Structure formats: C-alpha cells, structure tokens
Amino acid sequence: MPVPLPIVLPAAAASLAYLNAKSGxxxxxxxxxxxxxxxxxxxxxxxxxxxNLFYLLESHAKSARYANKAFLIFEGKTYTYAQTYDRALRYGHWIKTKFDVKPKDIVAMDFQNSDTFVFVWFALWAIGAKPAFINYNLTGKALAHCIEAATTKLCLIDPAVASNVDEGSTQNLPHVNFVVFTPEAEAEAMSTAPVRSPNADRSEDAMSNMAMLIYTSGTTGLPKAAVVAWGxxxxxxxxxxxxxxxxxxxxxxxxxxxxxxxxxxxxxxxxxxxxxxxxxxxxxxxxxxxxxxxxxxxxxxxxxxxxxxxxxxxxxxxxxxxxxxxxxxxxxxxxxxxxxxxxxxxxxxxxxxxxxxxxxxxxxxxxxxxxxxxxxxxxxxxxxxSGWLYSLISNTAAALVEVDHDTDSPWRDPVTKFCRRVKPGEPGEMLYRLPPEDVNERFQGYFNNPNASNSKILRDVFAPGDAWFRSGDILRRDPSGFTFFSDRIGDTFRWKSENVSTAEVSQAVGLHPSVREANVYGVQLPHHDGRAGCAAICFDTPVPDEATLRSLADHVKASLPRYARPLFLRLVREVGAEGQTTGTNKQQKSSLRAAGVKPKLSTKSEAEDGSGDAGKEEEGADIYWLKGNTYVPFREKEWRELEGGRVKL
Structure with a gap:
C-alpha cells in the first residue's frame, strides 16, 4: 500500500534537514x-x-542603484555612497597638495571612530597613499614607536585625542608633521575641488601589496605594525x-x-x-x-x-x-x-x-x-x-599540532623532527599553510620587522621545506566539525604537572551566578614549581559575603579537576576594569601575572576614618585563597608563611 504524499514529504524534508545538519x-x-x-x-x-577598494566606492557612487543609498550613519548624520565618494576626492586632493603626499606614501591616522575617519581613510586610498591606523589610546613611547614604525612624514590627528600627542610622543620625530584635523582644517579640505587622481597613482600589481597598516595590541611589548594586504x-x-x-x-x-x-x-x-x-x-x-x-x-x-x-x-x-x-x-x-x-x-x-x-x-x-x-x-x-566537504578542502591548509608547553612551541618528534597533528577533541596550536617559495603571498608580516615576521613562520613541520604560519592559539576541534578556543600559548600554565587552560577555567568560574566576569591566569609562588591558578573576579556585589565565597568554592570543586581550580582570587570592583582590557575589550593577563598574589598594604587617610592616623598602612582583603571548603582573605601573615616555606599548596 503506497504511503500518502502528505506523510512522505514532511518525513523526507525532516530527513534531509537532519542529514544537512549532520554533514554541514x-x-x-x-x-x-x-x-x-x-x-x-x-x-x-x-x-x-x-x-584598490577606492574603485568599489567609486563604482557604487556612480551607479543608479547605490549612488543615493546610505553608506555611513554617524551621530545622527547620514552619508550616501555618492557623498562619501565626493568627500574622499576633496579630502584626498587637499592632503595631496597641502602636504605633498605621493602614491605609496604611508600616512598615520590617530582618530577615534567618526565620519571623518572614513573620509580620510578613503581619501588616502583615492590618492594611492596607505593609511596607518594608530590606536588613539596610545601616548608617549608607545605612540612614538607606532608612528616611527610606519616611516611616515605625516600624522593626522583627531582633535578629540590631540592631548595624547604630547612632547614625549613627538620630540624624537622631528621629520614627522603632526597635523590636528581641526574643524577649520576639515572645512578647508571640504572646500577643495573634488579632483580625482589618475589611475596610475593607484596602480597595484599583486594582492599581497599593502593596503594599510594595523597594529597589534602590544600586550606583551610595543605594538607591531601588521601589513594588511589588498587581498x-x-x-x-x-x-x-x-x-x-x-x-x-x-x-x-x-x-x-x-x-x-x-x-x-x-x-x-x-x-x-x-x-x-x-x-x-x-x-x-x-x-x-x-x-x-x-x-x-x-x-x-x-x-x-x-x-x-x-x-x-x-x-x-x-x-x-x-x-x-x-x-x-x-x-x-x-x-x-x-x-x-x-x-x-x-x-x-x-x-x-x-x-x-x-x-x-x-x-x-x-x-x-x-x-x-x-x-x-x-x-x-x-x-x-565546517562539515566534511569544507574539512576535506581545508585540512591541507590548516592543522592543529601538539604543543610542548615547556618551550611554548609545537612539539617535535625526537626522531623525525616533524610536528604531530592532534586527534579530534585534543587541543593543539593552529597552524596555517604558507607557500614555501613565497610566504609573502599569504603572510605579509610586520612592516620593516623581519625578526618578528620570521618568528611567526614555522618550517619543516610535516615535510622538509614546508612553511606554516603560527597562530599562537591553542584550539580543539570535535568530531562534529566544531572548533573551540582553548587558550593563548603563554596564557596556559602548568600546575602539578598538568596543563591548565585559562579560557576553560574562566568559562567554568563565570557560570557561577554571582560572578559577572572572571579573568584567570597563573601566578608564581615561593617554593612551588609551575604556576598556581588565580582568578581576577568581579562579583555582583563589591565585596562577596561568606556564603558567596563558600558557594564559589563548591562550584569550582564540582566543575574543575583539582589541578585546575583557582587557588587564589583577586577582587575586581567593576567589569572591564581599566588596565585589564585592551581597546577592543579583550582581557589582558600580563599585568595581573606580574602583580602576583603578594598582598599590598593600603594607605588609610584621615578623611576615611577620622582617627588622625593619616598615611597609616593597613592590610586590604582584595586577595583570597582557597582554604578548606571556602575562600578566605589572604593577607601578609599568610604570605610570610608561604614565603617561608611553611605552607605547601
């Protein structure tokens, strides 16, 4: 007896949906x-x-379909593709004629997000120049380093961040013209004729050619200028x-x-x-x-x-x-x-x-x-x-390899000297294949910094002469084709002969209902090998009560193996506390690692307690440690016992 279509079709559709979900x-x-x-x-x-993507903006600006369409919305103002193109031409011609900017010149831009940022960016592309995007939070030595690394003779500055560009940033850069893009300067640029530079000024012969410079966050040193190619x-x-x-x-x-x-x-x-x-x-x-x-x-x-x-x-x-x-x-x-x-x-x-x-x-x-x-x-x-099809293609272009955590480098077989791919579900460093004869085709490196560029290239990974890009990140890929972040190499630490993933511990701690944010890292302790886990935590109240601390201790014991449990807590008063995140809201660990867990004495002011003992030092309780079934304050007395070798964790 044939099965009716109203039954067959839904069943077939459900089967196809299932197969698509499983296969991806x-x-x-x-x-x-x-x-x-x-x-x-x-x-x-x-x-x-x-x-050069200036041509794409130009194409949209001259097309009936896109010319009058909104391209940019900023603080209540809307600019169409045609208006943005017009500004790019005007600003570009102004920069070119006023500051003698030539094709391929690099121009530093120290701007907050704004409509002007976009206009200046595309103005530089319009005249064949290359923008170097500066982190507007930088000051002093770091700012001077970024501008010098760009080998620029011109730095355009947003008036909103002009105070960051002080004498300490400019005194050793006499060849650089620092120009604050004031409303008067912007009005002058806007009144310039919209002259289009000839196509020859924008000529490019390879997708690996520089489009712009974008800097690394500089969490472990001074920022590096990464070459961002047109490709x-x-x-x-x-x-x-x-x-x-x-x-x-x-x-x-x-x-x-x-x-x-x-x-x-x-x-x-x-x-x-x-x-x-x-x-x-x-x-x-x-x-x-x-x-x-x-x-x-x-x-x-x-x-x-x-x-x-x-x-x-x-x-x-x-x-x-x-x-x-x-x-x-x-x-x-x-x-x-x-x-x-x-x-x-x-x-x-x-x-x-x-x-x-x-x-x-x-x-x-x-x-x-x-x-x-x-x-x-x-x-x-x-x-x-990725499903089986994309995995089939990408497996030759990417690889997760076993990591030697003693050297923070991919592990190598002592006999063959080659690296080893990890099994599904196991963590490994992500590597991307590069053409060995010309790595620049896919990895343009850091501008004028060959040592930093070469440090990211790994040779003889699976075969003699091959080349791979080191991500520095430990990922794991499950049998279903999903990839998960495990940790950044250097953030993972060893405790009790085990590797501890700070990302995975942060996730577990963050699931406690009273924790708003947790940033986990390893700290060195006297008379102990490896690093002990510490979590910088923002609770839902400024100071946690005993019940919360005991509940958190129960939570980490239930959620994490013994070696991975944070032995110390550092209280953080607010999420995203200053100095503990980058300009892109990514957590930083280097300053926390350096601070360790040695308690600091806080200075009590007369205004705070009226005792007249202004300047007297007293112990704070910003650091706690896991003792028994709860976290308790970790003060100078406990530190001295640890330092004297009388406490073994």
Missing part, C-alpha cells in the same frame, strides 16, 4: 561560495588594476558579507575601533562589498550602545572580546514615559564578532532577543580564519564550524 553541507557550500567570491574579486581587480581586505570583506547575508537594506552597527581589523575589514569593508549601510559609534559605551542601534535601525551588531558581557552587566534601559523595558526594542537580528564566551552566549540571546550569533576566529596578520554561524544550541561557544 549547506554551511560548507556557503563557506566555499564566500571564498570563491573573494577569489573572483581579487582576480578581476588584478586584471583591471582596480584592486585580505577583499577576502575578509567578501567572507563576512556572504556568511552574514549582508546586502539589501541591512545596517551593520559597530562601535569597535576602526583602528582594529575586526571593524575596518569585517564590518566596513564588508559593508562596501555588500553595497549596504554602516552605522558607526564613536566608541563603546553601555549607556549609548542600544540607543545608537535604535536610532540607526541597525539589523546587525559587532562585538569584540567582552563587549556583550559588559552589556549584560549593565542594568536594563527603561522608557522614561511608559516604563517599558527596552532590552528587546531594536531591530537587531544578528550579533557577530570574536571573543563571546560560552557562559554568556545564551544569556545574550535571551535577554536581548538576538536570533543569531556569528562568532569568528582570526587575527590581523593571520592568513586563515574560522566562522560559526549559530541560530540554535548547536555549536554554542564554538569559534568555527
């Missing part, structure tokens, strides 16, 4: 499509000598455009700094490729984030690091007239970025009503990336995903 075929197809789109654009750009701008923008479904009437909002590649390439360049709209915030603030999203009617938002955790930590916005909770009063359907921890993944979706999380893994200088687009519970917390 449609997801793989989209990944492959995004790479193919980038390849076509690069080849066409090289063939026509239009790989990366096109591939990165194309992949983000395709995987996120950009185009049409979508509006991407970012307040992540444009001096970082996440915002400049994956948000703004993707917007340009898609012919859609970029909404821009000056800088991140929990007070203005959702107001900006509502005002711009953003359909997508970008995050980096702990951005979404900080939004969760902020109290709900309430409509002053109706008293309505505004958490879900927006048009945002997708949040994309990198660094969203699993412990807040679902909380973000639930509180703010966001349907889809698009987590990616990449680095400014890295030749590879990973993406995980998740609209359900599948792959929660993963930084990448």
């Amino acid at each position: 075929f449609w997801y793989d197809f989209t990944l492959i499509k995004s790479v193919a789109k980038g390849t076509i654009r690069v080849r066409r750009g090289l063939r026509n000598d239009t790989i 990366k701008c096109i591939y990165g923008g194309s992949i983000a455009e395709t995987l996120l479904g950009r185009g049409g009437d979508d509006i991407m909002y970012t307040c992540m700094p444009l001096y970082h590649s996440s915002a400049s390439i994956l948000s703004l360049c993707a917007t340009l490729h898609a012919g859609s709209t970029q909404a821009l915030g000056r800088k991140f603030s929990t007070k203005t984030f959702w107001d900006d999203c509502r005002a711009s009617k953003a359909t997508m938002i970008q995050y980096v690091g702990e951005t979404l955790r900080y939004l969760l930590a902020a109290p709900p916005q309430i409509d002053p007239v109706t008293g309505e909770n505004l958490d879900r009063k927006h048009s945002v359907r997708l949040a994309f970025g990198n660094g969203l921890r699993p412990d807040v993944w679902d909380r973000v979706k639930e509180r703010f009503g966001i349907e889809t999380i698009a987590e990616f893994y990449a680095a400014t200088e890295s030749p590879g990336s990973a993406w995980n687009i998740s609209s359900n519970d599948m792959g929660r917390g993963a930084i990448g995903r």
Whole structure:
C-alpha cells in the first residue's frame, strides 16, 4: 500500500534537514561560495588594476542603484555612497597638495571612530597613499614607536585625542608633521575641488601589496605594525558579507575601533562589498550602545572580546514615559564578532532577543580564519564550524599540532623532527599553510620587522621545506566539525604537572551566578614549581559575603579537576576594569601575572576614618585563597608563611 504524499514529504524534508545538519553541507557550500567570491574579486581587480577598494566606492557612487543609498550613519548624520565618494576626492586632493603626499606614501591616522575617519581613510586610498591606523589610546613611547614604525612624514590627528600627542610622543620625530584635523582644517579640505587622481597613482600589481597598516595590541611589548594586504581586505570583506547575508537594506552597527581589523575589514569593508549601510559609534559605551542601534535601525551588531558581557552587566534601559523595558526594542537580528564566551552566549540571546550569533576566529596578520554561524544550541561557544566537504578542502591548509608547553612551541618528534597533528577533541596550536617559495603571498608580516615576521613562520613541520604560519592559539576541534578556543600559548600554565587552560577555567568560574566576569591566569609562588591558578573576579556585589565565597568554592570543586581550580582570587570592583582590557575589550593577563598574589598594604587617610592616623598602612582583603571548603582573605601573615616555606599548596 503506497504511503500518502502528505506523510512522505514532511518525513523526507525532516530527513534531509537532519542529514544537512549532520554533514554541514549547506554551511560548507556557503563557506566555499564566500571564498570563491573573494577569489573572483581579487582576480578581476588584478586584471583591471582596480584592486584598490577606492574603485568599489567609486563604482557604487556612480551607479543608479547605490549612488543615493546610505553608506555611513554617524551621530545622527547620514552619508550616501555618492557623498562619501565626493568627500574622499576633496579630502584626498587637499592632503595631496597641502602636504605633498605621493602614491605609496604611508600616512598615520590617530582618530577615534567618526565620519571623518572614513573620509580620510578613503581619501588616502583615492590618492594611492596607505593609511596607518594608530590606536588613539596610545601616548608617549608607545605612540612614538607606532608612528616611527610606519616611516611616515605625516600624522593626522583627531582633535578629540590631540592631548595624547604630547612632547614625549613627538620630540624624537622631528621629520614627522603632526597635523590636528581641526574643524577649520576639515572645512578647508571640504572646500577643495573634488579632483580625482589618475589611475596610475593607484596602480597595484599583486594582492599581497599593502593596503594599510594595523597594529597589534602590544600586550606583551610595543605594538607591531601588521601589513594588511589588498587581498585580505577583499577576502575578509567578501567572507563576512556572504556568511552574514549582508546586502539589501541591512545596517551593520559597530562601535569597535576602526583602528582594529575586526571593524575596518569585517564590518566596513564588508559593508562596501555588500553595497549596504554602516552605522558607526564613536566608541563603546553601555549607556549609548542600544540607543545608537535604535536610532540607526541597525539589523546587525559587532562585538569584540567582552563587549556583550559588559552589556549584560549593565542594568536594563527603561522608557522614561511608559516604563517599558527596552532590552528587546531594536531591530537587531544578528550579533557577530570574536571573543563571546560560552557562559554568556545564551544569556545574550535571551535577554536581548538576538536570533543569531556569528562568532569568528582570526587575527590581523593571520592568513586563515574560522566562522560559526549559530541560530540554535548547536555549536554554542564554538569559534568555527565546517562539515566534511569544507574539512576535506581545508585540512591541507590548516592543522592543529601538539604543543610542548615547556618551550611554548609545537612539539617535535625526537626522531623525525616533524610536528604531530592532534586527534579530534585534543587541543593543539593552529597552524596555517604558507607557500614555501613565497610566504609573502599569504603572510605579509610586520612592516620593516623581519625578526618578528620570521618568528611567526614555522618550517619543516610535516615535510622538509614546508612553511606554516603560527597562530599562537591553542584550539580543539570535535568530531562534529566544531572548533573551540582553548587558550593563548603563554596564557596556559602548568600546575602539578598538568596543563591548565585559562579560557576553560574562566568559562567554568563565570557560570557561577554571582560572578559577572572572571579573568584567570597563573601566578608564581615561593617554593612551588609551575604556576598556581588565580582568578581576577568581579562579583555582583563589591565585596562577596561568606556564603558567596563558600558557594564559589563548591562550584569550582564540582566543575574543575583539582589541578585546575583557582587557588587564589583577586577582587575586581567593576567589569572591564581599566588596565585589564585592551581597546577592543579583550582581557589582558600580563599585568595581573606580574602583580602576583603578594598582598599590598593600603594607605588609610584621615578623611576615611577620622582617627588622625593619616598615611597609616593597613592590610586590604582584595586577595583570597582557597582554604578548606571556602575562600578566605589572604593577607601578609599568610604570605610570610608561604614565603617561608611553611605552607605547601
């Protein structure tokens, strides 16, 4: 007896959906499509000598479809593609004639996010120059180093950050012209004729040619100037455009700094490729984030690091007239970025009503990336995903290899001297294959810094003469094709002969209901080998009570193996505390590691207690240690016992 169609069709559809989910075929197809789109654009750009993305802006500005479409929204002002193009020509001709900027010259830009940032950026591309994006938070030695590393003769400065460019930054750079882009200067640039430089000024013969310089965060030293090639701008923008479904009437909002590649390439360049709209915030603030999203009617938002955790930590916005909770009063359907921890993944979706999380893994200088687009519970917390088809292709281009934690380098077989791939589910350092005869094709390195560039290249990994890029990140890939972040090499520490992943411990600690943020790291202790775990924690109250401390101790004992449990806590008064995050809201550990756990005496002022003992030192209780079944204050007396060898952990 034949089965009726009303029964067969739903069953067949359900079976196909199941097979697609298990195999990841449609997801793989989209990944492959995004790479193919980038390849076509690069080849066409090289063939026509239009790989400079100024030409894409020009094409949109002159097309009937896009000319009058909104390209940029900033602080209540909207600029179409045609208006942005006009400004790029005017500003470019002004910079070229006033400061004698030539094609291929590098010009430093020290700007906060703004419409002017975008106009100056594309103005430099319009005249064939290369922007060097400076972190506007830098001052003194670090700022001077970045400007000197760019070998520039001109540094344009946002008036809002001009106070950071003091004598300490400029005194050893007499050859650099520091120009504050005041409203008067901007008016002068705007009044300049929109003269288009000849095509020869923008000529490029390789996708590996420099488009701009973007600096590393400098958490372990002075920032390095990473060369961002035209190929990366096109591939990165194309992949983000395709995987996120950009185009049409979508509006991407970012307040992540444009001096970082996440915002400049994956948000703004993707917007340009898609012919859609970029909404821009000056800088991140929990007070203005959702107001900006509502005002711009953003359909997508970008995050980096702990951005979404900080939004969760902020109290709900309430409509002053109706008293309505505004958490879900927006048009945002997708949040994309990198660094969203699993412990807040679902909380973000639930509180703010966001349907889809698009987590990616990449680095400014890295030749590879990973993406995980998740609209359900599948792959929660993963930084990448691929099915059998894409894995078949990418397995020759990327590898996870075993790490020797004594040397913080990939482990090598003592006989063959080659590295070894890890098994599914095991952690390993992510490596990306480079063409051995010309690594510059995929990895352009750090500008005028061959030693730093060469330190990222690994040779003779699986075969004599091969070349691979070192990410410095430990990832693990499960049998289902999901990739998870384990730790940064150097952050992982050894305790009791075991390797401890700070990211995994932070996740476990962060799941406690009273913990708003946890930053885990290893600290050296007297008379102990390795490093003991310490967690810098922001609780939901400034000072935790005994019940909270005991509950946290029970939680870590239930959640973590003995060697991975944080033995120390350092209280942090607020999430994202100053000095403990980068400009892109990523946690820093170096200063916390250096501080260790030796208690510091705090100075009591007369105004605080009225005793007249101004300047008297007393012990603080900002550090706790795990003792028995709870965490208790760790003070000078306990430190002396540890230092004297009378306590063994």
